[in-house]
Amino acid sequence: MRTPPFLATFAFPCYPRRMISRTAPIFVTGHRGMVGSALVRRLSAAGFENILTATRQELDLRDQTAVDSWFDRERPEYVIHAAGTVGGIHANRSRPADFLYDNLMIHATVLHSACRTGVSKLLYLGSSCIYPRDCPQPIREEYLLSGPLEPTNDAYAIAKIAGLKSCEAYRRQFGCNFISAMPTNLYGPNDNFDLNSSHVVPALIRKFHDARLEGAPKVAVWGTGNPRREFLHVDDLADACLFLMDRYDEAATINVGAGEDLAIRELAELIRDIVYPEAEIVFDSSMPDGTPRKLLDVTRLHARGWRHRIELREGLAAAYQWFCEQQPVATQV
Numbered sequence: 001m002r003t004p005p006f007l008a009t010f011a012f013p014c015y016p017r018r019m020i021s022r023t024a025p026i027f028v029t030g031h032r033g034m035v036g037s038a039l040v041r042r043l044s045a046a047g048f049e050n051i052l053t054a055t056r057q058e059l060d061l062r063d064q065t066a067v068d069s070w071f072d073r074e075r076p077e078y079v080i081h082a083a084g085t086v087g088g089i090h091a092n093r094s095r096p097a098d099f100l101y102d103n104l105m106i107h108a109t110v111l112h113s114a115c116r117t118g119v120s121k122l123l124y125l126g127s128s129c130i131y132p133r134d135c136p137q138p139i140r141e142e143y144l145l146s147g148p149l150e151p152t153n154d155a156y157a158i159a160k161i162a163g164l165k166s167c168e169a170y171r172r173q174f175g176c177n178f179i180s181a182m183p184t185n186l187y188g189p190n191d192n193f194d195l196n197s198s199h200v201v202p203a204l205i206r207k208f209h210d211a212r213l214e215g216a217p218k219v220a221v222w223g224t225g226n227p228r229r230e231f232l233h234v235d236d237l238a239d240a241c242l243f244l245m246d247r248y249d250e251a252a253t254i255n256v257g258a259g260e261d262l263a264i265r266e267l268a269e270l271i272r273d274i275v276y277p278e279a280e281i282v283f284d285s286s287m288p289d290g291t292p293r294k295l296l297d298v299t300r301l302h303a304r305g306w307r308h309r310i311e312l313r314e315g316l317a318a319a320y321q322w323f324c325e326q327q328p329v330a331t332q333v
């Protein structure tokens, strides 16, 4: 697979010890999404020769019978479980039943089939929203279930916590090497830029871009701008996933992040300076702020030798370049 130009500069290290086979079949669920497509790029670049994927039309991951048949036929050796129904704060607040049902079903069927067919190793991807709304910062993995969740995404969080606990349960009962990682807020190519369902980075990239095309002087940022968020480029996450598949076999979940955060106001200014420096930022207090802060403690991952490589400003510029490359030529500026 040709490395897209905007990724050419993000050369990733080749970790010294290879722990999983590069020839055995490895199933990446959700391969068309932002995380799944980054995983396929990273695994291909690392020399994996047998990457298995299935579109939603080919395989409804909520259907246990269909998932069982697929696993019986394809017999993956490894699984990286990136599929899910995901979205930003507004989507989570508007569709809690969808987020709960879809994500519970998707991980239940995949983990059940993976255990039944003897998958050697599975990596389950959760989310930083699983941690209590007001836990100490930075958030350590052991803070899980130590307090109430953020109401705007508690349904999704419960589903992701169930997935994490399922990995532990299959390990305890059947000895499955199912590991789990909790990524922070992600951004990058193949993100969702729909303004009603997206996360903040793609939403602001789209808003500033459209405002510049239309000559609109102001751009509305939701909430107060005071909440703080940590952001990790999705290609760093994919690299961390390969690192964990090669070198992490513990039951405990592990945080994956950049280890630094900024206020939404500062993020908006960064994206404005990249996309539309003349724009005026206004804040829409009718929209929710959500969790005040969710900075992950990544000490355990750093101690094992992995660190992110794509800094936020550079990553945002690459994400905007990718976004522009997807626009019809007529609208590119």
Ligand code: GFB
Binding pocket: 087, 088, 089, 090, 092, 127, 128, 129, 152, 153, 156, 184, 185, 186, 197, 198, 199, 200, 201, 203, 204, 220, 221, 222, 223, 227, 229, 264, 287, 288, 289, 290, 291
């Ligand atoms: O990225 P986001 O939607 O999700 O919002 P969360 C982050 C912050 O950006 C919130 C603000 O304080 C939003 O109010 N924000 C400002 C905006 N302008 C916008 C905008 O135009 N669009 C959006 N979407 N936000 C998600 C969870 O929480 O974090 C998911 O809902 C998942 O389930 C994800 O866990 C990692 O960071 O608040």
